[in-house]
Amino acid sequence: MKRSLVVLVICLCYVFPAFSQTTTSTQTNNLHFGFAATFEKNSAVYSDGFHRRTEFGFSKLLLPVIYKSFLKIQAEIGFNGQTYRDLTYHLWQYGIGIYYCFSKKKIRYYVGPRMGFEKLRSFVYSNSDDKIKTTTYKDLGLTTGAEFLFNRHFSCGTEIQFNRYYYKISNGFTIENVHLAIVPSLYLTFYF
Amino acid sequence: MKKIIISLTLLTVMMFTSSQAGNIRLGIGIPLEHERDITLSDYGSSIVLHKFTIPIVFYSTIRIIPEFGYWKVTHKYDSEKVKYSVFHYGFGLYYVKSFENNRMYFGPRLVAEQLNRPKDYPNPDIISSKTDHIYGLTLGAEHLFVEHFSIGFEVQYNYYEINPLERSGYYGTRLRRVLESVFIVAFYF
Numbered sequence A: 001m002k003r004s005l006v007v008l009v010i011c012l013c014y015v016f017p018a019f020s021q022t023t024t025s026t027q028t029n030n031l032h033f034g035f036a037a038t039f040e041k042n043s044a045v046y047s048d049g050f051h052r053r054t055e056f057g058f059s060k061l062l063l064p065v066i067y068k069s070f071l072k073i074q075a076e077i078g079f080n081g082q083t084y085r086d087l088t089y090h091l092w093q094y095g096i097g098i099y100y101c102f103s104k105k106k107i108r109y110y111v112g113p114r115m116g117f118e119k120l121r122s123f124v125y126s127n128s129d130d131k132i133k134t135t136t137y138k139d140l141g142l143t144t145g146a147e148f149l150f151n152r153h154f155s156c157g158t159e160i161q162f163n164r165y166y167y168k169i170s171n172g173f174t175i176e177n178v179h180l181a182i183v184p185s186l187y188l189t190f191y192f
Numbered sequence B: 001m002k003k004i005i006i007s008l009t010l011l012t013v014m015m016f017t018s019s020q021a022g023n024i025r026l027g028i029g030i031p032l033e034h035e036r037d038i039t040l041s042d043y044g045s046s047i048v049l050h051k052f053t054i055p056i057v058f059y060s061t062i063r064i065i066p067e068f069g070y071w072k073v074t075h076k077y078d079s080e081k082v083k084y085s086v087f088h089y090g091f092g093l094y095y096v097k098s099f100e101n102n103r104m105y106f107g108p109r110l111v112a113e114q115l116n117r118p119k120d121y122p123n124p125d126i127i128s129s130k131t132d133h134i135y136g137l138t139l140g141a142e143h144l145f146v147e148h149f150s151i152g153f154e155v156q157y158n159y160y161e162i163n164p165l166e167r168s169g170y171y172g173t174r175l176r177r178v179l180e181s182v183f184i185v186a187f188y189f
Helices: A002-020 A023-027 B002-020
Strands: A031-040 A061-067 A071-084 A087-104 A107-124 A132-149 A154-170 A174-191 B024-033 B037-039 B046-048 B051-053 B056-058 B062-077 B080-099 B102-116 B129-146 B149-162 B174-188
Touching: A031 B149, A031 B174, A061 A174, A071 A107, A087 A132, A107 A154, A174 B149, B062 B102, B080 B129, B102 B149, B129 B174
Parallel strands: none
Antiparallel strands: A031 A061, A031 A174, A061 A071, A071 A087, A071 B174, A087 A107, A107 A132, A132 A154, A154 A174, B024 B051, B024 B056, B024 B174, B037 B046, B051 B062, B056 B062, B062 B080, B080 B102, B102 B129, B129 B149, B149 B174
């Protein structure tokens, strides 16, 4: 709970200066900051019994930074947590992509590498030997996408990630899994 | 049904009000979001609730967005007929910053979801009505293609407080914290 609020406050610190920003100040800047919401299909490439990804779908907050129209660095944050009877689980997702961009008319194309971590941490409060279980999923891949700029501030985009997922569960026994998956997503972005 | 009529009446009154007052703008928004199941019974039947919003913009800087959703379902088991209904209502209060024909907004959101079930439900441990709450913080933006039409999105940090269906409270209140995204298509009068 505390951790999710801390991350939320950091994200808001990123966004809040925009509320006091004037339109002209953004025009002279080589850096363009923004925020975006994604809509992606559940990749559903893994399950360990506690994983509830399909329950809500999974939404991410994207924080893109465009540098001089040719470089896009995009951070990703996602969170899903639940407390139910004697079980609490938190699923955190972090990611970052560094993309080369090129524009044609109102469309910005980009391609580049991306890496992400999903950390699932579950706590069982009852009389169980396995009270805390943490599973970290790592994904590494190549992303390509395009966004249509309605104007300087607003865009609609789509991207495809070719990801390699890896996760290891150690719970008395060890399971190692590697998946390859294509993850399409749709997103809307607001640039300050 | 009474609640729907009240909601529609309120909406109509507000539409007339907005046409009279130049500093207030009213619209209708359709949010597109990930499906979220609402459990109706101990037999595991569930629904996906859809809703609409009524964005109200005051002086271009303050926005209130009431939201409503309603679902009623009737199950027939031989001669028995069982009716469930879910009423979703709430609002968000946001500070708005405009950039040309784009708007960005931020603020809190409060929602209640009321589940009603038949009082003579076969299982005596199942309660006949309950109200769940959703507390949230929303950051959103929209692009106005023309004066009357926009598309937008919201990133919501939501805290769900879901009360138990059972009278005994064996499973207790379920708490959920989740980051959710919503796409919105809106029409302004």
